[in-house]
Amino acid sequence: PxxxxxxxxxxxxxxxxxxxxxxxxxxxxxxxxxxxxxxxQFHMTFSINSIAHMIGRRPFATGDTSRNNWLLGLLTFGEGWHNNHHRYERSTRLGFYWWQIDLGYYGLVLLSWLGLVWDLRLPSAAVLAEGRRADAADEAAGEPAPSSSPARP
Known part of the structure; x- marks a missing residue:
């Protein structure tokens, strides 16, 4: 209502x-x-829809140009973990791993403790493992920051 x-x-x-x-x-x-x-706030939203599709890491193959950008992740309370979002859109948590700070998720957890929100969804173990495998493969190949350069057409 x-x-x-x-x-x-x-x-x-x-x-x-x-x-x-x-x-x-x-x-x-x-x-x-x-x-x-x-x-x-508008500029941060527009940055997600532009910068987070050009600069950052792509641990997940999503069929688009979405990227995880740590700086936008901090400035937008987690929205900068955009490649994660495109990989598993139903997740409440956009920062899939402990080092991906997601203040929006922490706020939702607090609201769930107060009974104001419920049914918080998290990525499955298989999705998390997929991202870890991609990071491990990048490190093994000696690529310190894959896809950190602007997207190519």
Whole structure:
């Protein structure tokens, strides 16, 4: 029901947030705390759809140009593990391995402990093993960062 409401009255939450920020922090707070934050968030989203398809590692053969980019992974709370996402789209966790920091997943785990979200899906052991094999093959071939150069047409 809340998604139906948000779809119908989509303008109310951002206007309410902007109004609260303006009342609490004034014009400079509105400029920095709302407008600048929205612009930065849009740029991070656009970066996932562009940079994460050009620069980074490809541990999974996915039939597209998606790549894992550690910097975008940090800046976007896990969305930069884009090749992982394209390999197993149903996974709640985008950082498949412990060294792939995924703050979005950790937030969802916290919400699940509070009973606000449920049915968090993780990649299977077979998918994780597939990624480890690809990394091991790259190391054995002496390739320190495969596909770290921009994508070729």
């Amino acid at each position: 809340e998604l139906v409401w948000l779809n119908k009255y989509w303008i109310i939450p951002p206007v309410a947030l902007a109004t609260c920020i303006w009342l609490l922090l004034g014009w400079s707070g509105l400029l920095i705390g709302f407008f600048l934050a929205v612009v930065l």
